[in-house]
Amino acid sequence: MTEEKGSGNPSVDYGEIVQRPRARVSWAWLFPVLAAGAAIWMFWSHWKSSGPEIEILFHSAPGIQAGKSLLYYRGVEAGKVTRVRLDAGLDKVVVSIRLKAYASDLAREGTEFWVDQPEVSLDQISGLDAIIQGNSIQARIGTGAAATRFTGSDRPPLTPLEAPSLVLQLHAMNIPFVDRGSPVYFRGVAVGEVESKGLDPQGIPVLRVVVEKEFAKAVRTNSRFWVVPATSLQVGPNVLKFDVAGLDAIVRGGIAFDTFEPPGDDVASGSQFELAANEMTARSYSPPIRVSFDDGRGLISGQTQVTYLGMPVGFVEEARPDSSTGAVEAIIRLQPHYDGLRNAGTIFTLVRPRISLEGVSGLETIVGGVYIACSPGSEGERKDNFVGRAVSDEEWDRAQSEGEGLEITLYAREIRILDKGAPVFYRGVPVGRIKEKAFDEKGSPFLRVVVRKEFSQFVRKNSRFWRMPATSIQAGPGVMKVAVEGVEALLQGGVAFDDSGSPGENVATGSRFELFNDEKSARSTSLPIRISFNNGQGLLAGQTQLRYLGIPVGLVEEIRPSAGRIEVIARLEPGFEILRRRGSKFLLVRPQISLEGVSGLETLVSGVYIDCKPSSGGELAQRFVGTTREEIAMPRDPLGIVVAAPNSKIGLGAPVYYRGLRVGKVIRKKLSADGRSVDLFTAIDRQYAALVRENTKFWDVSGVKASLGLLGIKIETGTVESLALGGLAFATPEKSQMGGIVKSGHRFELSAEPRKEWLLWAPSIPLRDN
Amino acid sequence: MTNFRDLRWQTSAALVVAGLILYVPANILPVMTMTVTGDVEPLTILGGVQELYDSGLWPVAGIVFIASIVVPFFKLACLSWLLLMHGSPALRRERTVMRRIVHTIGSWSMIDVFLLAILTAVGQLGILASVRAEAGGLFFVAVLLCTLFASEVYESRMIWHEQDPSAA
Numbered sequence: 053m054t055e056e057k058g059s060g061n062p063s064v065d066y067g068e069i070v071q072r073p074r075a076r077v078s079w080a081w082l083f084p085v086l087a088a089g090a091a092i093w094m095f096w097s098h099w100k101s102s103g104p105e106i107e108i109l110f111h112s113a114p115g116i117q118a119g120k121s122l123l124y125y126r127g128v129e130a131g132k133v134t135r136v137r138l139d140a141g142l143d144k145v146v147v148s149i150r151l152k153a154y155a156s157d158l159a160r161e162g163t164e165f166w167v168d169q170p171e172v173s174l175d176q177i178s179g180l181d182a183i184i185q186g187n188s189i190q191a192r193i194g195t196g197a198a199a200t201r202f203t204g205s206d207r208p209p210l211t212p213l214e215a216p217s218l219v220l221q222l223h224a225m226n227i228p229f230v231d232r233g234s235p236v237y238f239r240g241v242a243v244g245e246v247e248s249k250g251l252d253p254q255g256i257p258v259l260r261v262v263v264e265k266e267f268a269k270a271v272r273t274n275s276r277f278w279v280v281p282a283t284s285l286q287v288g289p290n291v292l293k294f295d296v297a298g299l300d301a302i303v304r305g306g307i308a309f310d311t312f313e314p315p316g317d318d319v320a321s322g323s324q325f326e327l328a329a330n331e332m333t334a335r336s337y338s339p340p341i342r343v344s345f346d347d348g349r350g351l352i353s354g355q356t357q358v359t360y361l362g363m364p365v366g367f368v369e370e371a372r373p374d375s376s377t378g379a380v381e382a383i384i385r386l387q388p389h390y391d392g393l394r395n396a397g398t399i400f401t402l403v404r405p406r407i408s409l410e411g412v413s414g415l416e417t418i419v420g421g422v423y424i425a426c427s428p429g430s431e432g433e434r435k436d437n438f439v440g441r442a443v444s445d446e447e448w449d450r451a452q453s454e455g456e457g458l459e460i461t462l463y464a465r466e467i468r469i470l471d472k473g474a475p476v477f478y479r480g481v482p483v484g485r486i487k488e489k490a491f492d493e494k495g496s497p498f499l500r501v502v503v504r505k506e507f508s509q510f511v512r513k514n515s516r517f518w519r520m521p522a523t524s525i526q527a528g529p530g531v532m533k534v535a536v537e538g539v540e541a542l543l544q545g546g547v548a549f550d551d552s553g554s555p556g557e558n559v560a561t562g563s564r565f566e567l568f569n570d571e572k573s574a575r576s577t578s579l580p581i582r583i584s585f586n587n588g589q590g591l592l593a594g595q596t597q598l599r600y601l602g603i604p605v606g607l608v609e610e611i612r613p614s615a616g617r618i619e620v621i622a623r624l625e626p627g628f629e630i631l632r633r634r635g636s637k638f639l640l641v642r643p644q645i646s647l648e649g650v651s652g653l654e655t656l657v658s659g660v661y662i663d664c665k666p667s668s669g670g671e672l673a674q675r676f677v678g679t680t681r682e683e684i685a686m687p688r689d690p691l692g693i694v695v696a697a698p699n700s701k702i703g704l705g706a707p708v709y710y711r712g713l714r715v716g717k718v719i720r721k722k723l724s725a726d727g728r729s730v731d732l733f734t735a736i737d738r739q740y741a742a743l744v745r746e747n748t749k750f751w752d753v754s755g756v757k758a759s760l761g762l763l764g765i766k767i768e769t770g771t772v773e774s775l776a777l778g779g780l781a782f783a784t785p786e787k788s789q790m791g792g793i794v795k796s797g798h799r800f801e802l803s804a805e806p807r808k809e810w811l812l813w814a815p816s817i818p819l820r821d822n
Numbered sequence: 823m824t825n826f827r828d829l830r831w832q833t834s835a836a837l838v839v840a841g842l843i844l845y846v847p848a849n850i851l852p853v854m855t856m857t858v859t860g861d862v863e864p865l866t867i868l869g870g871v872q873e874l875y876d877s878g879l880w881p882v883a884g885i886v887f888i889a890s891i892v893v894p895f896f897k898l899a900c901l902s903w904l905l906l907m908h909g910s911p912a913l914r915r916e917r918t919v920m921r922r923i924v925h926t927i928g929s930w931s932m933i934d935v936f937l938l939a940i941l942t943a944v945g946q947l948g949i950l951a952s953v954r955a956e957a958g959g960l961f962f963v964a965v966l967l968c969t970l971f972a973s974e975v976y977e978s979r980m981i982w983h984e985q986d987p988s989a990a
Binding site: 077078079080081082083084086087088090091094095119120122186 | 834
């Protein structure tokens, strides 16, 4: 521009144009330098800020992306994933990470890497940030030497910030409930967590437990660990206690530990401890005691408690059958300060729930499980092996005395209801027990009975055994008695025995006795009698009674058909030998309802019975013929006459009237020999026999007689009885015509109606005094 | 080289050289970081183009590719050619046309930067999404500025300058 001005006005001297020496190099070259500087600084600072590259092997690396995913350490970005690939075997993911320079210390052995991903489980929600930020890799620094290759863990460690200072290993044969994350309590304070649960090389479950640094001193070399179940329920007679260890523990269970002795030394990380199944177990660590039981039902290794005076003092560590002795051997551990129970006199009793008719015991064990009660002996040296009992003390004593007791055998044709275990009574006192019910070689059933030693003297040669019914009902007119022989016998029945007569000699084991069906038949010492009936309806063996004048005097023992009749074998009680005389009468009494009356009504309740009537004399007999219905009440020593009727509706038992008074009855009825008439065999009371003379006239008074006359209708009826059965009436003429006294068997004709004069006859005849 | 005496030429050449240098980090370094629902995504220019193309927006991808990669490179290449041909009598007409083209499209090459500026301003949605400008953008802007000024400084008439013997 200066040039232009100069050349435009040459006349004016504007001065000389001096060409300034031109800068040879433009200042603009500073730009490339600056640009290069910036670029170099950029790359250098990038290089400077990145540390070493490490490789981590993961089983899986979900959501990890090269160039994007970050490595965090204590929540701060510590590196970036540069590459994700699979290893040659396709079974690992190799994640390469470029660490930040300030985080390059992470590249050392022991550093743990894990993929942080959202986790929602029953007990926790973690990695929520990963939902938003995407999955990342987290690190917890280790302490080893520098390294660049790592194996990532599949799960985040429990203490993600620092490695725990105290890690313990707990061994147990069985570790239920507890799992990773379960809290560890020391006197109720959560001091750590279970880090992992696994198996050691021997296959024994092992828990790795992390105890926080500040509580590390709580763990002592003699601390004892136990599992705290999620919840515990305690039920006792008046205790119902529901324990929840903590909200955390509800879900995951927990572990507790304590030191029960003077505390020992500090422990180092990696120490091994035993894990007890529960607190009781943990507390009981005195040397084991072996107790053998015949039957180990309900014993649970590690759980069954040992109590002393109802207080738990130990537990069964192990229960196992010992094949050599055939017993169950329980290894018991007691709490150290109850070690005094370990003396020779101690009795260990396995208590189970028992509901028997003798009572209910051990009910608490239904809820709490069986336990072993021990009662210490007063003295005795220390002992490690015991023989335990599985029954209560009483039963034990009884079993002991039964073991040495008297064994006898009872035979019967049939043994109902009674079974093993049913009691044996002597005068109401249980003295033994049925040990066995079986058949002998001949096929007849027998009971083997054991009478306890102290009672064996009561069994004599002449003892009689009978089956005790569960209940007995005695019923009679005005009497109804229900006897129950004790609750136990109610269900099982039982066997009772007593002496018959004066006590005999004692018997030896193995003696045989007959088992009677009931007490009556047992007490009946006499020989049985046999009565035959043509109909045995209502007879029951062992129940139907024989009665004499209404009093039971014997019992039907057996009923069997014999030659078309029913033969009843009955036993009479002693003192009623009179009934065994020949000529005694046996009547089967059944309820009878007739027009003459109602009889035997009591049998509706008590069942039929056999009424006995002794005969006045005669030798003893064994066989009798019984009648099944009451014979027509026979007038005593009657006059038997025959009244022949052309036809007759007169029934048996029909009354015979004289002047309206009943003096006899029809006892038999049959067609006459020539068939022309019906012969009514009529018995006239001996007292009135004199009234019947040769010329006596008989007429029929059966039914209703109606005669129609001019004056009206006349209706005559006899008694109700004669209305149904019919009846006879007779009259005897005056003195001169009456004729002689008739003999038995005299025949008379029956007129249909009386003549008028017959009714007027009124002879005076002296009657024989009765 | 007499050309070195020409300060304008030198200035222009220096700017082109600086632009070429800056072109490298501008394309290597991410221009922005997009964080969408925790997904942290650092994007270089080429990466952004790829992203757009992958999501099916290939016309947009083409525009961005042309505007952000082809055009700056084209400008740098053209300017380098013009500067190297400086003083040569050959192809003067064509060189003039080319310089005009470079000058004209220069005003459009900032489109990417505007886009970046808008994105970083708008894309602040807390933890859900955020867009952050990165160093690469700065380099990119620097490249653009260098080419702009370079084409401004190297005027068309300089193409027609005869070799000045006195200057030598």
